Amino acid sequence: MKIRRSERLIDITYYLLEHPHTLISLTYFSKKYGSAKSSISEDLSIVKRTFAERDLGFLETLPGAAGGVRYIPKMSEARALEIVEDLCQKLSESNRLLPGGYVYLSDMLGNPDILRKVGRIIASKFSNENVTAVMTVATKGVPIAQAVAYNLNVPFVIVRRDSKITEGSTVSVNYVSGSSERIEKMELSKRSLARGARVLVVDDFMKGGGTVNGMKGLIEEFEAELAGICVFAESRFTGQRVIDNYHSLLCVDAVDTHTRTISVRPGTYFEDEQQKES
Amino acid sequence: MKIRRSERLIDITYYLLEHPHTLISLTYFSKKYGSAKSSISEDLSIVKRTFAERDLGFLETLPGAAGGVRYIPKMSEARALEIVEDLCQKLSESNRLLPGGYVYLSDMLGNPDILRKVGRIIASKFSNENVTAVMTVATKGVPIAQAVAYNLNVPFVIVRRDSKITEGSTVSVNYVSGSSERIEKMELSKRSLARGARVLVVDDFMKGGGTVNGMKGLIEEFEAELAGICVFAESRFTGQRVIDNYHSLLCVDAVDTHTRTISVRPGTYFEDEQQKES
Numbered sequence: 001m002k003i004r005r006s007e008r009l010i011d012i013t014y015y016l017l018e019h020p021h022t023l024i025s026l027t028y029f030s031k032k033y034g035s036a037k038s039s040i041s042e043d044l045s046i047v048k049r050t051f052a053e054r055d056l057g058f059l060e061t062l063p064g065a066a067g068g069v070r071y072i073p074k075m076s077e078a079r080a081l082e083i084v085e086d087l088c089q090k091l092s093e094s095n096r097l098l099p100g101g102y103v104y105l106s107d108m109l110g111n112p113d114i115l116r117k118v119g120r121i122i123a124s125k126f127s128n129e130n131v132t133a134v135m136t137v138a139t140k141g142v143p144i145a146q147a148v149a150y151n152l153n154v155p156f157v158i159v160r161r162d163s164k165i166t167e168g169s170t171v172s173v174n175y176v177s178g179s180s181e182r183i184e185k186m187e188l189s190k191r192s193l194a195r196g197a198r199v200l201v202v203d204d205f206m207k208g209g210g211t212v213n214g215m216k217g218l219i220e221e222f223e224a225e226l227a228g229i230c231v232f233a234e235s236r237f238t239g240q241r242v243i244d245n246y247h248s249l250l251c252v253d254a255v256d257t258h259t260r261t262i263s264v265r266p267g268t269y270f271e272d273e274q275q276k277e278s
Numbered sequence: 279m280k281i282r283r284s285e286r287l288i289d290i291t292y293y294l295l296e297h298p299h300t301l302i303s304l305t306y307f308s309k310k311y312g313s314a315k316s317s318i319s320e321d322l323s324i325v326k327r328t329f330a331e332r333d334l335g336f337l338e339t340l341p342g343a344a345g346g347v348r349y350i351p352k353m354s355e356a357r358a359l360e361i362v363e364d365l366c367q368k369l370s371e372s373n374r375l376l377p378g379g380y381v382y383l384s385d386m387l388g389n390p391d392i393l394r395k396v397g398r399i400i401a402s403k404f405s406n407e408n409v410t411a412v413m414t415v416a417t418k419g420v421p422i423a424q425a426v427a428y429n430l431n432v433p434f435v436i437v438r439r440d441s442k443i444t445e446g447s448t449v450s451v452n453y454v455s456g457s458s459e460r461i462e463k464m465e466l467s468k469r470s471l472a473r474g475a476r477v478l479v480v481d482d483f484m485k486g487g488g489t490v491n492g493m494k495g496l497i498e499e500f501e502a503e504l505a506g507i508c509v510f511a512e513s514r515f516t517g518q519r520v521i522d523n524y525h526s527l528l529c530v531d532a533v534d535t536h537t538r539t540i541s542v543r544p545g546t547y548f549e550d551e552q553q554k555e556s
Contacts, residue, residue: 005284009284009291010287010291011328011334013287014291014295018394046285046288049285050285098444100443102443104469106435106436106467107469107470110427110434110435111433112427112432112434116296139420139438146420147424149390150390155385155389156390158384158417160417165376165378165380166380167382168376189384191382191385192384192385192388205444
């Protein structure tokens, strides 16, 4: 049975979205649909153009016998900023204020629609960085890590502050919690990260940067490389931050427990590389 | 500018995949593309047919003025069984064996490709159950919960065994850990679950069922309803299980630390409702 173009376009779109950052040969599609490579090639240029026009991502085409296509989930910075401005508004709702000036954000980190967008935004920034693993710390960083890993199509690993018998041998590091100056310990299962991995560190919230710094230490212990750091939200911090060169989507500027106001603005993700404070 | 059918089909497919379980009106697409509703209607029937033929999910069409379409991610049980049989093989690799007869599975729970499939499989079983929230317990249940929540398009909530100041007021329950007979405590942020919610409970691994039973207790405390229970893997348990009426994708039948073998077979997900052991 002959497969019509319309059906191929639907199935190709579906397949690409399920297989981001994966090289797929023309031959694969040609066999799947019993269609000539020239037809598939035309299909793919329609998909490529539509994705580009509608800000749905980038379809990379590799010519030659070993060629094919690779779908790179991407979002323009303009669209990302729109989304983050919405999130800023959501995060500044006064009923999020918790005792001690903490801000409740677990609902946002459990919302599939927000996570899909956040994952896409963070992955866009690092899509050319040859990331081979995403790392975060339990528990609230996990949804961010998974959302980003879905878009980059690489595994994510979870660093823990407690030991678990179901993790096997682990490597642990001590780190200084930036805000409280306490010494803490974190560990990662030894088999979860390969030597030479290119690791993107993500987390839900950063204050002094101690936790992120701990993860940097773990990456060194594993003889892996840091590919980048991105947090969902950071809070303004008066002390000396232990890390620089990170990205944040949102920045909590001020929390006033008397007037019950939370001021949030877009984070360093949207700053020019040159302008960024060190 | 006139939008051609081929472009509409690509964009519609993309949009539906990003908005599962969401009613989208014909008017929305008609305005988006500046096309007549009759054309959109034809587009949608092509999408519906292609999704059905290729086991990509179900496109529900609602007629009338308030009508539209809703994309229900679904996978046939035959395809689900193929995937789970692959996972069984992967889980029975002898190098997963940990001291004490535990089985390492963190790598599987950090693999986007596996999680995408597992999320789709679990969501397929509960797509008609009016689930409004997915619940799990930290930390290793989180990836499963997120994967399922993506497919059902509902929020997921994370029950914790430790208290966190960033969660606000919580409700806690005590529960008996089925395997060790110890009394433990778990808690959930008060604002994370609405009264009357229909909750699907998921977890990575179940032995005696104590943890899942604790979550059932929490659901009662919140005056919510249990919509179903599904775990990634269960292990054969010789004692009396504290819960029945659950689904598992994989069942670890036996672990032999001498011969270093792990026997895994597809779980109760694939049993007929009648045949299922109570």
